[in-house]
Amino acid sequence: MKKKFLADIIHWIEDNIDEKICSSTLENISGYTIRHLSNIFMQYTNLTPAKYIRQRKLCRAAFLLRLTNLKIMDIAYQLKFDSQQSFSREFSKLFGYSPRQYRKSREWDFKSLQLPIQPENVPEIKFEYCILESKKYHGYRFSFEQQMYFIRENETIIRYQKIIDIMRKYHSDLFISSTFSPHAQKDRHLIVNSFLGFHAKNDLLISTDEEFTSEDGKYIKFSFNGSLNEYIYFPRSVYYYLLPKLRLKRREGSDIEILKYIDTACPGTISCDYFIPVV
Missing domain, CATH: 1.10.10.60 (Homeodomain-like)
Known part of the structure; x- marks a missing residue:
């Protein structure tokens, strides 16, 4: 009670x-x-x-x-x-x-951030630290705006569903690298600049192919398996709850998502590794 x-x-x-x-x-x-x-x-x-x-x-x-x-x-x-x-x-x-x-500061220190208290038990998010090597990817860039404290569910689900459809069409894991910057005109809005691509060049996917090299270094890796409806809140939970709990410092760089191609996956589900650059 x-x-x-x-x-x-x-x-x-x-x-x-x-x-x-x-x-x-x-x-x-x-x-x-x-x-x-x-x-x-x-x-x-x-x-x-x-x-x-x-x-x-x-x-x-x-x-x-x-x-x-x-x-x-x-x-x-x-x-x-x-x-x-x-x-x-x-x-x-x-x-x-x-x-x-x-x-x-070039580093974002999460050490002293007060998490929202959660009296009830919450699902544990698994993580591990790893060193990533730089890799070349072929794909294209896109950007969108996002509110800090509110997720447009339908819009976000549609965007990810299109990405998942691309991945399943070409039967390959898919790479997304994203950076965040303040919106120039709107308070409490961000601009997200992303690169989407495959490790191997795929001329059938992208006619105007662009090459992107991921950044090497230390990352914290979070693995997710579940519904797309749950995943759209996953990165926010990591930033608002887990990074402060672990008292980490985020270094400069991009967040990386590796969406895994699973032939037998049910529609509306997603398997993904999410990487954040840390000190």
């Missing part, structure tokens, strides 16, 4: 993390005094509600700093900090970097 109650409160906090959340608001939402609510939080999380909310706001700020062009002042304002100075002070205290240093 307490876990269900805590999950509901945390879900409400996540939906309202951009708002100013005070003790009286939590009491009205939960129906409990802040003291009783704090006892429940401490029992399962070792955090008070106030500390959890503050760290989740700073985590949201960290993603906004890395993935958008929003001014630091605007981020502080959106997350309802009293001032840019108080925001910068709290951010530096948690991460050991000023907001500007965190944004400009």
Whole structure:
């Protein structure tokens, strides 16, 4: 019962993390005094509600700093900090970097990011570290925009289904390399620039063939087997939950997806290895 109650409160906090959340608001939402609510939080999380909310706001700020062009002042304002100075002070205290240093760093440090608390058991994501050699691929480039906190399910499924159809048509594993950059005109939107191709040249697939060389180095590898509907949320779960949990630093480079061709695979399923460059 307490876990269900805590999950509901945390879900409400996540939906309202951009708002100013005070003790009286939590009491009205939960129906409990802040003291009783704090006892429940401490029992399962070792955090008070106030500390959890503050760290989740700073985590949201960290993603906004890395993935958008929003001014630091605007981020502080959106997350309802009293001032840019108080925001910068709290951010530096948690991460050991000023907001500007965190944004400009060549490495993305996930070490101090506060994960959204999950009172209920969640499926374990398997991973391993590996060294990839550079390889040449033949294919083409494409790009699309993506919201930071919302996935257009139908649009994303259609895009991946087209990719899977290409893979199955030519009976070969398929390579995708993607980089992310802030959208120039839209807040909280990213531009994803991708290269799609095969290890062997396939003139039947692409008339205007382009060559791409993948980057070598250390990566963390996540394996996925399941439905396409589940997979479209998989990379986000890795970034929002697992990288902070593992306290990793992401280095510069592209995310890599290797979609595996399986002749007997059912429609709507996908088998994929997902690689993220790490220090």
